[in-house]
Amino acid sequence: MSLNTFGHLFRVTTWGESHGPAIGCTVDGCPPGIKLSEADLQPWLDRRKPGTSKFTTQRKEADEVRILSGVFEGVTTGTPIQLMIENTDQRSKDYSNIAQAFRPGHADITYHQKYGVRDYRGGGRSSARETASRVAAGGVARAVLASLAPGLVIRGYMVQMGVVAIDRGRFDAAVIEDNPFWCPDAGMVEPWADYLDGLRLAHNSVGAVIEVTASGVPAGLGAPLYGKLDSDLASAMMSINAVKGVEIGDGFAAAGLTGVENADEIRMGAAGPEFLSNHAGGILGGISSGQPVVVRFAVKPTSSILTPRATIDGTGAEIDLVTKGRHDPCVGIRAVPVGEAMMACVLADHLLLDRGQTGGVRGRIG
Amino acid sequence: MSLNTFGHLFRVTTWGESHGPAIGCTVDGCPPGIKLSEADLQPWLDRRKPGTSKFTTQRKEADEVRILSGVFEGVTTGTPIQLMIENTDQRSKDYSNIAQAFRPGHADITYHQKYGVRDYRGGGRSSARETASRVAAGGVARAVLASLAPGLVIRGYMVQMGVVAIDRGRFDAAVIEDNPFWCPDAGMVEPWADYLDGLRLAHNSVGAVIEVTASGVPAGLGAPLYGKLDSDLASAMMSINAVKGVEIGDGFAAAGLTGVENADEIRMGAAGPEFLSNHAGGILGGISSGQPVVVRFAVKPTSSILTPRATIDGTGAEIDLVTKGRHDPCVGIRAVPVGEAMMACVLADHLLLDRGQTGGVRGRIG
Amino acid sequence: MSLNTFGHLFRVTTWGESHGPAIGCTVDGCPPGIKLSEADLQPWLDRRKPGTSKFTTQRKEADEVRILSGVFEGVTTGTPIQLMIENTDQRSKDYSNIAQAFRPGHADITYHQKYGVRDYRGGGRSSARETASRVAAGGVARAVLASLAPGLVIRGYMVQMGVVAIDRGRFDAAVIEDNPFWCPDAGMVEPWADYLDGLRLAHNSVGAVIEVTASGVPAGLGAPLYGKLDSDLASAMMSINAVKGVEIGDGFAAAGLTGVENADEIRMGAAGPEFLSNHAGGILGGISSGQPVVVRFAVKPTSSILTPRATIDGTGAEIDLVTKGRHDPCVGIRAVPVGEAMMACVLADHLLLDRGQTGGVRGRIG
């Protein structure tokens, strides 16, 4: 395996398996002089942490992040930042029955086909546990953005659980943090809770759609043609476990619009160009326009379920498999902070591509 | 600007502007010993060529591709392949009114914001004309695939124009090449023609959804976690002009499925594992499973339209802009061969990542 | 083959074979707004051009460079710059005897071993003809440096031909351009001419040592640890045909110094730190210090000579081989402008890494 790194100048390399001693990542390319401590990162990890409600996996992980390098006397030095999170609640024996069998809809079979060997415990490297490292890296990216692009705000939330979407008319950013679904529609929290509870008790799971927006993004970020801001966001979101689709702005709905409808007309405001609509999701020709960047991604239902499904094992024998272990009935819930983290990393990366390695910092003598 | 290259080992670097002397690309990483000539590439370019029906731009380009390097006595040598396509039908004067103004929904304004200077003629670098280079590179990728993965077939088609989708029950691959829309539903050709004609005459345009499938893909291609096959496909498709969404397999519909429904159950066939469904679109954990790889992408309506839209110019003055020049009323049509080319390039790239630079070729002495 | 690209943000991809229709390169990452025309590049190519004296190959190439993209109305736009140089004086029949045989000391055999097929005409891709593309790219890099780091001066010259070194006490930059050897020691020109003439008439060739310096380099360029300025310079120079060694500052002589001797002591001058010596060659810990950057590289003797040498052919038969064709008796001479070009590219690359993609340019509206 290779290619465990993403980013151009703000580069994140993640490592670790679900049931190994630890997971983590190296953030290479963080500019110097940024205030950073573990206390700045932990809140983001706590949002993704498992076991916080009955709607997520019951694995109990403290998810305490340690900074092992790259920070000196409370500020970044420009050297690589190593972030480590110890695994503390592995129950590897739960996975003995998938050591030789392949869960339908899971990476078990393709890892076997490619590598011939895999750490089956908890899904090993293919586990969503890896996303904790992304969230930690995202915390560093947020610190960079706070320093170099003050006013930039990233916000993620769930807009659809299974077949049930929120009512956009009731969108209220203030309620997102107040419910276990990151739901921006207060009226939808209880229906989703009932819906998911029913699925969970039926040994089933369900998908979701997540939206992440970033406002206050400076115009001019993005590198056409193959480092377009939207292209990099698509790659970043699609790399999250279980994601099957990504769209920017109106996305697939844009296919149904006419050119007259889709044109985001422009007027001149006091502070610069102002757009009368945002079908484009803040990106034109791969470059940010200054409007809010809007990304949505679809998460498939958790493939590890307690309902038996037909499959085979490594010998080719046909079996029926029930996946034990502790799993999220809607893995989309915990994908919200992950999507935010990926947005933060992509924006920090393009900000640094635009401004240079040091983000404009210079040492002086005398 | 930078990042005009895509791919890991099979790397394509494109160059050129819509109204410059030529466009082209360097294909670096093609293995040696592959039969290749201009006659192998030209048919793919002819499929994307403008001016072939009233439903595409009336610009007349021969789009003749020349191989300037990397091929000797009819076979590739493993050295970089330079492909050049001369521009022959520029009408730059059509664009004088956008030299200083920004088309709504177009990259004009963001290129200006980032670079401060742009070749406005025909959209310059942001023109869909660049995709001819991708199609040429895709032709090389197809030659690689034909040699190293015989039996692999890539097929693109339009599944939705504006709000009108095909009837999946009438899907017939045989009719795709017989109509100007790459429509796989013979019954939809005439309705789409009428629909698009109406829009065109109303000085309007419309979006589309394209699907590209690849069958015969070997299992084991893809590099978790940040070179996942689906992640790279998402990046590749999103990098095509006007694309606003990408999905793999069931894509956004997967969000509405339960885990029981979404599981692609597995049985053991004579030649290996057989899946009973393909919700996953042939990719599990970022690695190909051997099932057909299925990608869809949404193309927004052409932003260059003859209907006036409100915008500003470089001085900040508010104006109404009509875009003259020759434009596609549904740019999604010509995106079909481009999507196929990107699929070919991504698959060739991952095949070579898996097999190495030379694809297994070795020189012998004696 | 792959990896025909060098640079991090200022990326140069070269293509082309010695006897193909053309050679060239794509320069991706040049910032926008830089004044550039073919007339700015041609003088650098003319310095490297073959056939200008009896001491270089008699192949006659105009080496006229064309800019095919990336420049609009006399300035760079930030898009990829394609540079093409047509081959006009191929005499491929000269090479028929090496079609199946391997010149000792040449890449013939290893290309065969790796790829199994090669364009043997004039050495194909392994020919020093490829360096014309580097010189063209170096011309773009010089334009970038002239714009972003005015006062930076790059100068290359030969300090040793075969066993005969210049007298450092007679170093005079003013005479470098006045002799066919780029010799900075006027008293050495005639001895070198006699020496090389003797070798040429004896059907022999000889090596050389080239030095390239850059003064006026801003402090702070370089990216520890694996994009160190000296590490990148070593890679760049070693990638030039026939180069077998690279050193920075005192280089191998530094091994013989003590720490007391080697310390470049520092005093405070009016304009900042001043160093009392430059053993380090302007680079400390991989980062430029503001002192002149000094690089030397060793070029082996041309391996294509008229004296017969023992070798084998593709069937494994043992033969004696005489290399016909037109070759440089001291390929080090023409390596001088190539070394300068590589220095320019590496410095431009690190300047842009430090300052960002656009080099600080921003478009304004209103």
Add this chain to the structure above:
Amino acid sequence: MSLNTFGHLFRVTTWGESHGPAIGCTVDGCPPGIKLSEADLQPWLDRRKPGTSKFTTQRKEADEVRILSGVFEGVTTGTPIQLMIENTDQRSKDYSNIAQAFRPGHADITYHQKYGVRDYRGGGRSSARETASRVAAGGVARAVLASLAPGLVIRGYMVQMGVVAIDRGRFDAAVIEDNPFWCPDAGMVEPWADYLDGLRLAHNSVGAVIEVTASGVPAGLGAPLYGKLDSDLASAMMSINAVKGVEIGDGFAAAGLTGVENADEIRMGAAGPEFLSNHAGGILGGISSGQPVVVRFAVKPTSSILTPRATIDGTGAEIDLVTKGRHDPCVGIRAVPVGEAMMACVLADHLLLDRGQTGGVRGRIG
């Protein structure tokens, strides 16, 4: 800072500062199925470990390496391998006097100029302590080579200390491990010991030249033109702390040879081509020929010495500086295992480029 990664497919990202809690690296791209444990890596680290003789720094570090990921049940899985080494013997107070001052010949000043902030304790990121991570990664690379290229042997040794070179006629590989200098000339051990002792007691230090050879390298490794095997080796060696020069085969001496002398003539042996000499150092046109690969690099004298040298501090004040702390009088000694590690990494990288991500491993079902 960025670019803390080296390698194309076998990618090593190092992290950590001299006096932080730990250092380490991520090895991404190791193929699956390779036997690997901490016991395989520790012997290489022990060879580089400080404090083993009076000729190296007296810092006492256990340098115990832990594998945190990528290995399952004793074999690699193809996922990233995280290697961590805790720092246990920091004496940061020794460095208080360089917190604000710049050691002549050291990276202190350039880190300050670039980043404006630095971890001055023990040199922070610029310390040679980072090379422990390289040695650990080199251990993984050796395991890969042992599996995929059995018979390949890497050997490093010192050929010159200060102005005193070994006698090549007395070269004996068997004695290299028997003395503290990795000296292959038994008759030179005592003279070097006396020489270095004298320098050490005089509060001085000295440089060295190291040679690293690899025999049994398969023909065909290397990627012209900008991933040449020699170009990558030059970059790798030059990235080691204090290295100022790199040469391949005859290196700078090749400049003094004629083409007749330098030609490595070829005969046909039983097992394939045989070369009658190895001026080229096993690499032709950037590709391995099957002959031993020979690299030499020059290490400058340690810049941290107890003799006062003139310098400035961050306020621009001129001072005389004595560097306390524990330092190697000849840092070249400990560079020997580092050079071997870099050779191993570069060869493993190119082997995988040639053979693909999995090195040819395939999982089977049934």
